[in-house]
Amino acid sequence: MAHDVVTEQPKDFKIIPTSAIPLVAVVYIGLIIAVATNRLWALDFFHVVGGGLWTGIDLFLGFVIGPIIGKMSIPARMEFSKKFMPKMVLLMPTLVIATLAGGWQLARHEGFILSSDKHHGWVVASMIVVGIMAVVALGFLEPANLGVLFELKKERPNGEVIGKLMKRFLYTAGLTGAMQVATLIIMTRIATL
């Protein structure tokens, strides 16, 4: 029962950082305007900036931060999680929708989604990779993230539960990080065909 550490922790943190919601709203409004106006630069901006940040964060989390957290003590993980996880709850879905909506419209704008186009195969490959990442992220990573935050909100958080959910979070972050390497290969191929 190495993880069965029950530690008193201050629970004065927000699961959703409400002060950041206006920023998220600005991104969504900008994205809707980009889609509605179908401007190439705006679509490219949302796809490249969103995708770059998404890929970078996934790789950094999966291969740099993840292994470090894995070696921390449970109380240290709790302290880190309280500050880190709420930001991820808002940041990642926003980056994902900006990347995917911008990317889809960009592919449509440029004709990449037509099966006759030379980029089509790579675009479909990217859809498959994103689809697998979506299942991993929404099926395992995000619920684990929320589970950890709710556990940390309790008067006496259960270290065993946090350890279990954090392990799930870190493994899935590593997996999506590895899949982002495939995304990098696909996107650089599309850009240079």
Next chain:
Amino acid sequence: MNTTKKLPPVSEISVVILALVVAGGVFLAAHLPKHTSLTFTTLTVVIAALLVLVNLVLLTRLTGFAWKTFFLVAKWTLLAYSIFAAALEYIFIKDGVRGSVLALMSATIVIFAVNLPIHFGFTVARYADN
């Protein structure tokens, strides 16, 4: 605490539903805008919809569950992913997707938006105190 209590496989079913809607959506999107067979996507949508019903039945049979936590997470997840789903629906309509393809895409998006609140709510509530 519910950590040791045996619970129905709601989360596992939710992940299968997610995989089905993603597979169906990717298959259809990969063939747009040309006409393609809708059999595969229809099949994934029907199976996913049935599995959502199975999950709802499993949930109604639960006793001693942390429903307050479940509904707290589920309602906010529903709000967030409804916005997400609405954005997707808007894009497909704006791109001129119509008829049975749009109906299938819409069904896929609705199942996606309904499934995630159940999944997130259940996953969090299973560890919550009653």
